[in-house]
Amino acid sequence: MLLHHWRILLPLITTDLRVSAFSFSTTARASRGKFECQFPKHHPLRASTKQISEQTSSSSQSEEQRISVHETIEKLTRHPAVYWDETTTFSSLHNKKLKMRHIDLFAETSDEDYRLFNGFARAVAQAGRVARKEVFETWASALHIHSGFLLGEGGTRRVCDVAAGHGLLAWALLILDDAESKSCEGEGCRPLTVLCLDVVMPRNAELIQVAMLECFPHLESRFDYVEGRLEQLIPHPSCLLASVHACGPLSDVLVATSASSGVPLAVVPCCHSRKRKVLEPVASPFAWDLYDEIMSEDGSMPDLADRLDHARVTALRNSGMVTEEEFLPTLFTDKNRLILARVPDDGSFLSSKPRGQAKMKKPKRLRGKGSMPPLDESTSTKSINPNAKYLKGFSVPCEDSETRRALVSRQAGREAADSRKAMMHNRNHSASPRLNMSLWLPENEGALSEEALADLINSRHDGVAVEVSKVGEIYTNSEGRRSQSYRFEYVSSEGGKSILKFDDAKRLHRELYELVPKAFIGAECR
Numbered sequence: 001m002l003l004h005h006w007r008i009l010l011p012l013i014t015t016d017l018r019v020s021a022f023s024f025s026t027t028a029r030a031s032r033g034k035f036e037c038q039f040p041k042h043h044p045l046r047a048s049t050k051q052i053s054e055q056t057s058s059s060s061q062s063e064e065q066r067i068s069v070h071e072t073i074e075k076l077t078r079h080p081a082v083y084w085d086e087t088t089t090f091s092s093l094h095n096k097k098l099k100m101r102h103i104d105l106f107a108e109t110s111d112e113d114y115r116l117f118n119g120f121a122r123a124v125a126q127a128g129r130v131a132r133k134e135v136f137e138t139w140a141s142a143l144h145i146h147s148g149f150l151l152g153e154g155g156t157r158r159v160c161d162v163a164a165g166h167g168l169l170a171w172a173l174l175i176l177d178d179a180e181s182k183s184c185e186g187e188g189c190r191p192l193t194v195l196c197l198d199v200v201m202p203r204n205a206e207l208i209q210v211a212m213l214e215c216f217p218h219l220e221s222r223f224d225y226v227e228g229r230l231e232q233l234i235p236h237p238s239c240l241l242a243s244v245h246a247c248g249p250l251s252d253v254l255v256a257t258s259a260s261s262g263v264p265l266a267v268v269p270c271c272h273s274r275k276r277k278v279l280e281p282v283a284s285p286f287a288w289d290l291y292d293e294i295m296s297e298d299g300s301m302p303d304l305a306d307r308l309d310h311a312r313v314t315a316l317r318n319s320g321m322v323t324e325e326e327f328l329p330t331l332f333t334d335k336n337r338l339i340l341a342r343v344p345d346d347g348s349f350l351s352s353k354p355r356g357q358a359k360m361k362k363p364k365r366l367r368g369k370g371s372m373p374p375l376d377e378s379t380s381t382k383s384i385n386p387n388a389k390y391l392k393g394f395s396v397p398c399e400d401s402e403t404r405r406a407l408v409s410r411q412a413g414r415e416a417a418d419s420r421k422a423m424m425h426n427r428n429h430s431a432s433p434r435l436n437m438s439l440w441l442p443e444n445e446g447a448l449s450e451e452a453l454a455d456l457i458n459s460r461h462d463g464v465a466v467e468v469s470k471v472g473e474i475y476t477n478s479e480g481r482r483s484q485s486y487r488f489e490y491v492s493s494e495g496g497k498s499i500l501k502f503d504d505a506k507r508l509h510r511e512l513y514e515l516v517p518k519a520f521i522g523a524e525c526r
Contacts, residue, residue, distance in 0.1 A: 065147050065151065066147070068147075069143050069144060069147045072113045072143060073140050073143060073144075073328070073329065074329075075113050075114075076113075076117065076136065076139065076140060076329075077329050077331050077332075079114065079117075079136075080105050081102070081105040081106065081121070081132065082136075082331070095131045095133065096131065096132060097128060097129060097130060097131055097132070098121065098124055098125040098128065098130060098131075098132050098135060099125060099128045100125060100126060100128060102125050102132075103122050103125050103126070105121075106118035106119075106121040106122045106125065116175055116176060116179055117139050119175065119215060119216075120135075120139060120171065120172055120175050121135055121139075122215065123171075123208075123211045123212045123214070123215040123216070124168070124208065124211070126211040126214070126215075127204070127207045127208045127210070127211040129166070129204040129207055129208060130166055130168065130204070130208070133332055133333060134166070134168060135168070136331075136332045137244065137328055137332040137333045137336075138168040138169050138172055138244055139172050140328045140329065140332060141169060141172075141244050141266075141268060141328060141338055142169060142172035142173050142176055143176070144266075144326045144338055144340070145159075145169075145173060145240075145242060145266045145340070146173060146176040146177065146180075148266070148324070148340050148342075149240050149264060149266065149340075149342065150173070150176075150177055150180075150192060151180065156238075156239070156240045156264060156400075157190050157191075157192055157193065157238075157400055158192070158193055158194075158195070158238055158239040158240065158398065158399075158400035158405075159173055159192065159193075159194045159195070159239065159240045159242055160194075160195045160196075160197060160233070160235075160239050160240070160241055160242065160398050161194060161195070161196045161197070161242055161243065162197055162230065162233070162241055162242065162243040162246065162250070162254065163197070163198055163230075163243050163246060163247070163250055164196035164197060164198045164205070164225065165198060165202065165205070166202065166204055166205050166208050167196045167205045167208060167209065167223075167225055168208070169242060169243075169244050170194040170195075170196050170223060171194075171208070171212050171219075171223070173192065173194060173242075174192060174194055174216075174219050174222055174223060175216065175219075177191065177192035178191070178192075178216070178218075178219060191222055192222060193222045193223075193224075193400075193405060194222060194223055194224070195224050195225075195226065195239075195396070195398065195408055195412075196223075196224065196225040196226065197225075197226050197228055197230070197233055197396060198225075198227065198228075199227070199228070199229055199230075200227060201225055201226075201227040201414065201417055205225060206414065209223070209225070224408050224409055224411075224412035224413075225412055225413070226396050226408060226411045226412050226416075226417075227416075227417035227420070228394070228396050228411075230250070230253065232394055232395050232396050233395075233396045233398065234395050234396065234397045234398060234399075235257055235261060235263045235398050236263065236397065236398045236399040236400070236404075237261070237262050237263055237264070237343065238398075238399055238400035238401075239263070239264075239398035239399065239400050240263075240264045240265070240266060241254055241257070241258065241263055241264070241265050241266070241267075241398075242265075242266040242267070243266075243267050243268070244267075244268045245268055245269075245270040245271075245333075245335060246267050246268065246269055246270060247270050247271040248270075248271045248272070248273050248278065249273070249278050249279060249281075249282045251267055251269040251270070251312065252279065252282040252283055252284065252312065253282045254267050255267070255284050255312045255315055255316060255339075255341075256282060256283070256284040256285075256315070258316060258319075258321060258341050259284050259286045259315050259316050259318070259319035259321060259341075260284070260285075260286075260319065262319075262321070262343050264341065264342045264343065265316070265321075265339070265340070265341040265342075266338065266339070266340050266341075267338070267339050268328070268335065268336070268337065268338050268339075269305075269308070269309055269312065269335070269337060269339070270335045272304050272305045272308050272309075274294050274295055274297075274301065274304055274308065275295075276295045279291065279294075279295055280295065283311075284311075284312070284315035284319075285315075286314070286315040286316075286318040286319045287311045287312070287314040287315035287318060290307075290310065290311035290314055290315075291311050294307055294308060294311065305335075305337075309337050309339070312339060313325060313339060316339070316341040320343075320344065321341040321342065321343065321344075322341065322342050322343070322344050323339070323340065323341045324339075324340045324341075325337060325338065325339055325340070326338040326340065394420065396408060396411060418499075419499040420499075422499040422500070422501045423499050432489050432490060432491045432500065433489075433490050433500060433501075433502045433505035433506075434487055434488070434489045434490075435487075435488050435490070435505060435506070435509045436471060436485055436486065436487050436488070437485070437486050437488060437509070437512065437513070437516075437525065438483055438484070438485045438486075438525070438526040439483060439484060439485075439486065439516060439523055439524065439525055439526065440481055440482070440483050440522075440523060440524040440525075440526060441474075441482045441483060441484055441522075441523065442520050442521060442522030442523045443522050444522070445482070447520060448484075448520050448523055450468040450469060450470065450486070451468075452519075452520075453466075453468045453486060453488075453512075453516070454466045454467065454468045454488075456512060456515045456516070456519060457488075457490075457508055457511075457512060461508065463492060464490060464491070464492065464500065464508065465490075465491045465492075466488055466489065466490055466491070466508075467488075467489040467491065468486055468487070468488055468489075469486070469487050469489075470484060470485070470486060470487075471485040471486060471487045472485055483526060488509060488512070490504075490505040490508060490509075513525050
């Protein structure tokens, strides 16, 4: 029995000693003006460290801000929710979802480092849909991104969360910026706006949005979630592209876009793959030699993640972007590298040729599956093919301007997404299906007017409005019988973003074939 108790207590005593030693070590080094982590590389309580490129001297982020972010994240590893009781560790509960019963762990506090995070976590717990590791790793990423891009005069005021999933990163950045903007005065203090993009807007994202707005109702106008594909997103230098756990080639697409177009980037890569079929079409030409070496090497590659991330960082640096690397605590996630890239303040960004000895790869095609459109919106929308995967002419602009933000707001939400899906099933992706009908005219041709034909449907079906117009001239056959073609445009009269499906329009059109001969004596459908 005594041996059993020691088996339980010994790991807890060891953990407490490690936490105390870590706190002493980091406090001592922070007091000397330099924050360092002395734990081994794979220790679960390893705090954030920074690998800074040779361009970092031009960074607008002060040393005090960097130290503050590191200390806040280190403190987050000792949050009351990390160790729930004497027998349960955080790592054993990684994928367990936060529920209402866990809200007490995130009580309101005067501790500034915990206050905002606890409010964020309480809203997530109310939704009850997110694993606790995702909450901690997202907040740690948001702290770095907020400090690196959003703070200070001239900071980025627009963020696009690519492959957003639950949209947690966007909400975390909004909450951090909202707290900062309360102390900001003057005309230049414009609030942050965020855009979430994913192929499918999950139901959980909607539940989290409801929970967040219950706690932070004033943020509603700053948040948009658009259901769309990466190929339909138009990047812009005024908008930060961000993604936490950008799986596989998505990280390389974002890196290549940032390197070639000077778009600021914050990405946590995940699910590394070196398959040539997957990697070659999206590899950045600014580090093609490194990418090619990774794809060509035979045998296993235990250090694939490090080498592939090194190629990504090299591509950004060779293009002239100021590039930094952060490491989130491995207590929260093993895929913990955060790559940050921004355009240098001195305007020395080079997008036409690579630096150093890197080889430029000649692109095989302008755009392909999984790539992002060029900055010229007029060109990119034309290259989106009207097939099952793309909505003809539909694009999501990232540009931080009033007109573009208003356009994205109209595209956001479940109703707009469902309407676009309905349009994709319509002929030519039309919002209002158009069908033709040719009629033999009755002797009293004046009775068969466009208004009378439209009234056959409008008077029988609520929520549908039909607009009728003539097509071509009257045709007369050899027997002297006359016919006229009409075009029927079926429109949803419910207003808003509702779209009438093509199948529903065909059903109404068949009904019209039966109604016309009865309503107009002598008329006949050809």
